[in-house]
Amino acid sequence: MSELPGLLALTFRAVIDQLHERLAEDGFADIRPAHGFAFQYLSHRPNGVTAVELAEHLGVTKQAGVQLVDELTNRGYVERRPHPTDRRSRLITLTQRGWQCIGRMEFRSQEIENHLAKLIGSDQLEHLHNGLLAVVRDAATRRPVTLRPVW
Numbered sequence: 001m002s003e004l005p006g007l008l009a010l011t012f013r014a015v016i017d018q019l020h021e022r023l024a025e026d027g028f029a030d031i032r033p034a035h036g037f038a039f040q041y042l043s044h045r046p047n048g049v050t051a052v053e054l055a056e057h058l059g060v061t062k063q064a065g066v067q068l069v070d071e072l073t074n075r076g077y078v079e080r081r082p083h084p085t086d087r088r089s090r091l092i093t094l095t096q097r098g099w100q101c102i103g104r105m106e107f108r109s110q111e112i113e114n115h116l117a118k119l120i121g122s123d124q125l126e127h128l129h130n131g132l133l134a135v136v137r138d139a140a141t142r143r144p145v146t147l148r149p150v151w
Contacts, residue, residue: 022108048091
């Protein structure tokens with residue numbers, strides 16, 4: 001059992017690599033894993049977030065958050081909008097291209113999940129899903145569990 005953390009990490013890496021290969025085929029070759037964590041956070045906040053909030057979620061400095069937002073803005077995935085109550089801040093929201101990318105991520109993720117079901121069996125995949133969900137729920141009783149990169 002001492003191999004489990006390593007196997008989970010390798011599985012995550014294999015799935016993410018496969019997802020990004022497929023996204024590249026779909027015209028999103030300029031996306032990297034850190035962008036996915038930002039997209040996931042932004043997709044649950046359609047009214048936008050500040051670069052500082054995004055940086056805090058990702059566990060990076062304010063400067064790194066701004067740099068990531070600049071990168072995603074230049075690639076057409078997010079845009080900056082005026083903040084309704086703070087003239088010094090800007091809200092970061094997904095653009096149409098950002099939402100399209102998320103749609104492809106969801107589609108390609110389902111394809112990968114279907115492949116895993118064929119590989120290990122639907123019942124095994126369901127047991128794995130339920131087991132991992134139990135681990136996450138247990139961890140959440142002690143501290144918030146968020147989807148963010150481990151830098």
